[in-house]
Amino acid sequence: xxxxxxxxxxxxxxxxxxxxxxxxxxxxxxxxxxxxxxxxxxxxxxxxxxxxxxxxxxxxxxxxxxxxxxxxxxxxxxxxxxxxxxxxxxxxxxxxxxxxxxxxxxxxxxxxxxxxxxxxxxxxxxxxxxxxxxxxxxxxxxxxxxxxxxxxxxxxxxxxxxxxxxxxxxxxxxxxxxxxxxxxxxxxxxxxxxxxxxxxxxxxxxxxxxxxxxxxxxxxxxxxxxxxxxxxxxxxxxxxxxxxxxxxxxxxxxxxxxxxxxxxxxxxxxxxxxx
Amino acid sequence: xxxxxxxxxxxxxxxxxxxxxxxxxxxxxxxxxxxxxxxxxxxxxxxxxxxxxxxxxxxxxxxxxxxxxxxxxxxxxxxxxxxxxxxxxxxxxxxxxxxxxxxxxxxxxxxxxxxxxxxxxxxxxxxxxxxxxxxxxxxxxxxxxxxxxxxxxxxxxxxxxxxxxxxxxxxxxxxxxxxxxxxxxxxxxxxxxxxxxxxxxxxxxxxxxxxxxxxxxxxxxxxxxxxxxxxxxxxxxxxxxxxxxxxxxxxxxxxxxxxxxxxxxxxxx
Amino acid sequence: xxxxxxxxxxxxxxxxxxxxxxxxxxxxxxxxxxxxxxxxxxxxxxxxxxxxxxxxxxxxxxxxxxxxxxxxxxxxxxxxxxxxxxxxxxxxxxxxxxxxxxxxxxxxxxxxxxxxxxxxxxxxxxxxxxxxxxxxxxxxxxxxxxxxxxxxxxxxxxxxxxxxxxxxxxxxxxxxxxxxxxxxxxxxxxxxxxxxxxxxxxxxxxxxxxxxxxxxxxxxxxxxxxxxxxxxxxxxxxxxxxxxxxxxxxxxxxxxxxxxxxxxxx
Numbered sequence: 040x041x042x043x044x045x046x047x048x049x050x051x052x053x054x055x056x057x058x059x060x061x062x063x064x065x066x067x068x069x070x071x072x073x074x075x076x077x078x079x080x081x082x083x084x085x086x087x088x089x090x091x092x093x094x095x096x097x098x099x100x101x102x103x104x105x106x107x108x109x110x111x112x113x114x115x116x117x118x119x120x121x122x123x124x125x126x127x128x129x130x131x132x133x134x135x136x137x138x139x140x141x142x143x144x145x146x147x148x149x150x151x152x153x154x155x156x157x158x159x160x161x162x163x164x165x166x167x168x169x170x171x172x173x174x175x176x177x178x179x180x181x182x183x184x185x186x187x188x189x190x191x192x193x194x195x196x197x198x199x200x201x202x203x204x205x206x207x208x209x210x211x212x213x214x215x216x217x218x219x220x221x222x223x224x225x226x227x228x229x230x231x232x233x234x235x236x237x238x239x240x241x242x243x244x245x246x247x248x249x250x251x252x253x254x255x256x257x258x259x260x261x262x263x264x265x266x267x268x269x270x271x272x273x274x275x276x277x278x279x280x281x282x283x284x285x286x287x288x289x290x291x292x293x294x295x296x297x298x299x300x301x302x303x304x305x306x307x308x309x310x311x312x313x314x
Numbered sequence: 315x316x317x318x319x320x321x322x323x324x325x326x327x328x329x330x331x332x333x334x335x336x337x338x339x340x341x342x343x344x345x346x347x348x349x350x351x352x353x354x355x356x357x358x359x360x361x362x363x364x365x366x367x368x369x370x371x372x373x374x375x376x377x378x379x380x381x382x383x384x385x386x387x388x389x390x391x392x393x394x395x396x397x398x399x400x401x402x403x404x405x406x407x408x409x410x411x412x413x414x415x416x417x418x419x420x421x422x423x424x425x426x427x428x429x430x431x432x433x434x435x436x437x438x439x440x441x442x443x444x445x446x447x448x449x450x451x452x453x454x455x456x457x458x459x460x461x462x463x464x465x466x467x468x469x470x471x472x473x474x475x476x477x478x479x480x481x482x483x484x485x486x487x488x489x490x491x492x493x494x495x496x497x498x499x500x501x502x503x504x505x506x507x508x509x510x511x512x513x514x515x516x517x518x519x520x521x522x523x524x525x526x527x528x529x530x531x532x533x534x535x536x537x538x539x540x541x542x543x544x545x546x547x548x549x550x551x552x553x554x555x556x557x558x559x560x561x562x563x564x565x566x567x568x569x570x571x572x573x574x575x576x577x578x579x580x581x582x583x
Numbered sequence: 584x585x586x587x588x589x590x591x592x593x594x595x596x597x598x599x600x601x602x603x604x605x606x607x608x609x610x611x612x613x614x615x616x617x618x619x620x621x622x623x624x625x626x627x628x629x630x631x632x633x634x635x636x637x638x639x640x641x642x643x644x645x646x647x648x649x650x651x652x653x654x655x656x657x658x659x660x661x662x663x664x665x666x667x668x669x670x671x672x673x674x675x676x677x678x679x680x681x682x683x684x685x686x687x688x689x690x691x692x693x694x695x696x697x698x699x700x701x702x703x704x705x706x707x708x709x710x711x712x713x714x715x716x717x718x719x720x721x722x723x724x725x726x727x728x729x730x731x732x733x734x735x736x737x738x739x740x741x742x743x744x745x746x747x748x749x750x751x752x753x754x755x756x757x758x759x760x761x762x763x764x765x766x767x768x769x770x771x772x773x774x775x776x777x778x779x780x781x782x783x784x785x786x787x788x789x790x791x792x793x794x795x796x797x798x799x800x801x802x803x804x805x806x807x808x809x810x811x812x813x814x815x816x817x818x819x820x821x822x823x824x825x826x827x828x829x830x831x832x833x834x835x836x837x838x839x840x841x842x843x844x845x846x847x848x849x
Contacts, residue, residue: 054709057687059722187684207682215681219404225368226405230466231392231421247417250407254451258403262677265631265640269670270680270740271696274662279695279704281688354729354759456622482673482756484621484785485826510759513829552761557829561847573836580842 061191061282064183068111072286073189074196078294079103080180082301087172089301089308093161096168104175113182117175120182125174129167136163188284195283204272216256223251315344315502316394316472318365322374325360325528334360336528337374342506344472347499349515350508352525353551358508359400361525362475365506366395393422396471400478402455402462411437411453411461412446418469436468439494441486456482460490467494474498476507480514492518512556516540516571526551541569584747586610586633586668586779587650592803593632596642602628603803606647610748610779615770617794617811618783621824625803626783630752633781634670635661666697669741673753675733678740679725686712686728686736687721693744711743714776715769731762738769749773751782755789767793791815791828799823 064070083103087096108114136159143156190203227247233240267273306312318341325335335357342348350358363369364376367383376383378394386394396418399405408414415433424432437443440460445453450461459482466474479491488511495505495518509515515522515536522539524532524547532539532547539548540559548555555571562570567583570576588608594601603625610616610633618626631637638645639661649656651667672678683689690711694704712718715735720728725736734754741749751770755763763786770793774780784790790797790811797814799807801823807814814820820827827835834844 054705056705057685057722060685060687185684187682187688190682204680204682212681222399222401223404225363226397226399228388229366229368229392229397229399230405230418230469231389232417233389233421247405247407251404254407255403259674259677262672262674263681265636266670266672266678266737267680268640268661269634269636269665270693270744271662271665272692273660274665274696274698277698279698279701281691281695281701281704353761354731454623482622482753482785484824485821486824487622488826510763512760552759552764554760558833561833565846573833576833577836577840577842580837580846581840 056281066111068107069183072284072290073184073192075290075294076180076184077189078297080176082297083176084173086301086304087169089304093165093168096172100172100175104179108179111183117178117182121174121178124178125170129170132166133163136166191280192284195280200278216252219255220248220252223248316379317344318342319377323364323371324373325369326372333528338530342504344504345499345502346504346521347495347519348506348521348523349519350523350525351515351553356525357528358525359477362397362506365475366397367391394471395473395475396466396469397475398463398466398477402458405462406450406458409449411442411448411450414450414461415465415468418465422469432468432470436464439467439497440464441490456487473504478508480509480511488514516556536571537569540571584612584652586748588633589648591632591647591649593628593637594644601803603632606805608798610781612779613774613777615774615780615782615794617790617797618781619787619790619797619825620800624800626800627752630670630750630783634668634750635664636670666744667746668748669744669746670750671737671741671754673756675730675737675757678737679733684724686723686725689725689736690739690743693740707743711739714742714772715739731758731765734758734762735765749778749780753783755786787815787826787828799825
């Protein structure tokens, strides 16, 4: 690119990238390569589902979630976040399976027409274990990896920056949408919209809130796209990276090893070699 | 027509440790025209959101005509205090200008001729008469902002609160907003506006409240708020007096916050 | 270096009327040119066309010619133009990429896209931060800044591209007086440094301070143009929906009252 060169000011050339950019995480687990942490989370979640039962997922949670979370010093935050994330679905899945498990015979509890059976309880616990493993694995990744780090790492590996950008932007969009929805709800309540009355009133109240959320987000995305284009984002060819997360042969081997182990597990399950 | 009162108002947002409002005491009488000024983040918007119950005080209380705002439902509050937000795109949802403006008054239970005349008056006041069938998104940003104003105006609340009503408005738009404020005040309604536009403030309002870091640091008529004795207070929160006020002071004519008052003083002198 | 618009017009896709007609405009090194006009007069469209974003990212048809140092840019893709002409928008938050954790990375985003050498990216970024006096924000999270600070970060991001021309569409619309002051100072500093700037604004007090020349638009056409002082003093501004700057209004009010405006100077 040709351009104005008058802004160059030699003394500033010596100042490097601020230390905070790409600063290594506080613990050994934080400092793992983002792709390693992403692989661990994915494999934990998939393995919990493939293994099934109660023991498998519980061991996974202990080894791949609670253990690393303790090392990373995020155990309490992990429990809080994972609970918030999974509580509604966990409770409903637990209750539904506890009370409506088909063909259960050993009755534990009877409330009117519905009964809880021992078989239902066992199955409900299994479901619960899987939900805990999945939400725990995802939360651990989220708490120990800034999304931008993963994007940079993928980009270094040759993944198109656009893919990383879209993924990252969608993660960042959620809080922005929530914030927007809250502001819109406030504006409509100020116009007398009753969001606390009967179910019908609440359903009717959805349009004036969801409408502007969507229309506004579309408009914002349009403007943001233009702003990005104006800064050369659509330019073909490699971008400069300010830094990239370190990786090691050991981590690479670990990732491949875990992947192979998972595939073996799936094959064993599917072919019935290991039930 | 109603009186608004805030007593020892403190507000701390759940996400922040700072006090967005740090002890605000305030009485606004029926029919007053009040401007709220101060830097972004000084607590202006937080304060007005307490007046219609969108935010509840962490400490202290808000009285609407003697009744604690906590005892009023959102609907009851909305019928007393109409609040126009800064960004019209965070409220416009309807497919036509008419439907957008009808939404508020309908929620308050207006119908028939009453509703029709409320809508017609609001559209006339904001210069949108004739656009009833237009899709709001076919209007430009500044007219969408006037539409948001119309949609609250049509609720005919005794108190009207405007958050930054003149941003993005051209000269005509600002005049329209001034007209709306004056007409509402003429009907005995209270008008409170947050603004960064000092000329608009000095020309349109009879009381100026300056906020800084969650507190009221000045509360006076424009002649006093823009007088040289207040400049230090204004500048402590990065506000500047109007040009007319500066010229009046330089010429030794006393406090002349508006062009008109400066000319008047020149004539007299 | 010169950006030239010759008889440029623009019609958005699906619109039955053009939004811009027969615009002739020249933007030369070190000049700040102000654009004023009533709402919907075509200011934003002019900014989009001058920056090349219309029609490249906005559906529509352009007429006329845009020249950069005499070279027709018709066939240039956006990323080629964006190294020469940068554009800033009204809303500070939509201008941030939303994928960076620090102001430093946000400002470096443009130069990084161009694949410039690492050290060059770093030097440009510090330089841009320094020009706008926001070095101390380098390590902050851009999402957690005030609107005024975000607007400055957005401008620094444009500056780091070292464009010869900068187009700004109402850069102070969302800002309080303190934020407006920062942006005004930044515009003046950039121009002093040799950039040419086209700035659309409703705040004529700001234009009176920074602009050398001005154009006023009405219904997509240039209806007034010339030295900023003359245009801002033109009696036709009012009917064109543009507020005169405070000083001009005051002088007119004095004249109308039969008072010698010289008395305002004490």
